[in-house]
Amino acid sequence: MKESLPALELAIPVRARDFLAGGDGAARIRQVLQQVGFPPGVIRRVAIAAYEAEMNIVIHSLGGELKGRITPEVITIIARDAGPGIPDIDLAMREGYSTAPREIQEMGFGAGMGLPNIRRCTDELEIHSAPGAGTTIKMVIYNR
Amino acid sequence: MEYFHSVRLEQDKCKGCTNCIKHCPTEAIRVREGKAHIIQERCIDCGECIRICPNHAKIAVGDGLETLALYRYRIALPAPAFVSQFAGRAGLEQILGSLLTVGFDDVYEVARAAEVVARTTRRFLAGYRGKRPLISQACPAVVGLIQVRFPSLVEQLLPLTTPMDLAARLAREKGRADTGLPDEAIGTFFISPCPAKITAGRQQHGGVPGPDGVIPLAAIYGDILKGLAAAPAYACRAGVAGYGWGQSGGENASIGGQRLLEVDGIHHVIEVLTRIEAGDFQDIDYIEAQACPGGCVGGALMVRNPYLARLELRQLARCLPANAGELPEPGNNLATTPVQPRPVLQLDADLAAALEKMHRLETTQALLPGLDCGSCGSPSCRTLAEDIVRGEAQDTDCVFVLRERVRVLAEEVVELARKLPPSMAKPEGGSNSENQGNSN
């Protein structure tokens, strides 16, 4: 009865500007996927997308949350934050574009690879954002 | 899958202290009934447990000098870090020569094979256009770690054999040419700084032969010391570049390049591999990753302090040229079979069943106190939850859960003790009558 199986839900809070913990959420999702036994290629795509989304929250927002919803067929990651929002999503999707504050860029983060990288790794990508209203990124990766 | 492992437990010495379970990078150890047990499929023979065990109950089993008797012509393959252990007592050539005093007929320096591997790696990197960074295969503990914990990175392992295996193959060729003996009569023996190389020596990758035996350095340390003073000099045939492989950074130095990164110590290696799997480090060409602190000089079967050994290695190599003059052509000897993942951490072979178990794992973990105390014999609360879901442990293995159960039970017992059969009279002046009866 595969269909009746409830999805596995994970929720991991992400703190703004906590660079030492940044990446822990993605690593935890990765560990879960590995123990469940998803193929290495799928795990890797999720790991990259979740990591980029998590670092976006750390760098740009006032804090947020990483949520995972896992079924045998599809993995959905939702990164939601409270923060300034993305003023121009199309522009943000361009490689090399970054709004990271200069002091953070100097630390080697925020090179503007986040969203383009996420797009490369996901099968579906939805971004909802408005200035002042925070950002929600929904990333879907099929297991195939 | 039958797997040979060099790392074992000496039952009598183990006190069940749980020190080792926390340091194992693949969570391969449990303490059950007062003794540590290694889950064979998970162990990568990194030797962390050997280093950490205060009772020296973890050991590595390799070959002894008596196995030399199986061959007519015996060639020693000293790891580049080998010489560091005897510095201060003799010069480099005499240290190598000491191997001839313990029963070997010839020596083939693994440092020399390392230079051949470095040269081929350099050429390979120059033409490589695939996923970066490539990762060195030289440390078998790191390769094992990747197979078990980072399966998506197996495709980034540099597809070249290790200096150890190459040295064995080249030494056998040379032995054949020198003596005219057939291959079966020639024995090649790696002198190993670590348990991982012992295990790697036994697992002949895809039928391509490596060394015939692996002798732990610690096992012949005494014999070498004894022979050292009277040892003949053996003319060194490798350079600084080859001997550098004995320490962290040496492999990269001998390959040469701008974006080569070195990392040593298994827990640091885990951090770097986690980042690589998350898509970082793509501007790095090559990763030299070594499981031991400082590299092979810090191997778990080495006798000297790793930092001192590193200094000694550098000083010994100072008398050498930068590179070994002409190097042998490796021919087919650099071939390897592709490394496969070892999916031993999976909860179930069936994805849906595994997902259901993960559900239970998460809910079980939430009921545990999260102290990671190790008293249950599992390395952390999460691993206990995993063991419970796998049917290998129970929640009452947790002392806190057990205590809570006992408390609830004790309260019930007190409650029951207060109850009286209806036929009995209430105690005189029974002020606590509200607790007693169900009589009306």
Ligand code: SF4
């Ligand atoms: S050798 Fe390493 S992997 Fe094996 S049990 Fe010991 S610590 Fe764990």
Ligand code: SF4
């Ligand atoms: S770093 Fe060297 S000594 Fe340590 S496990 Fe790896 S190969 Fe063996």
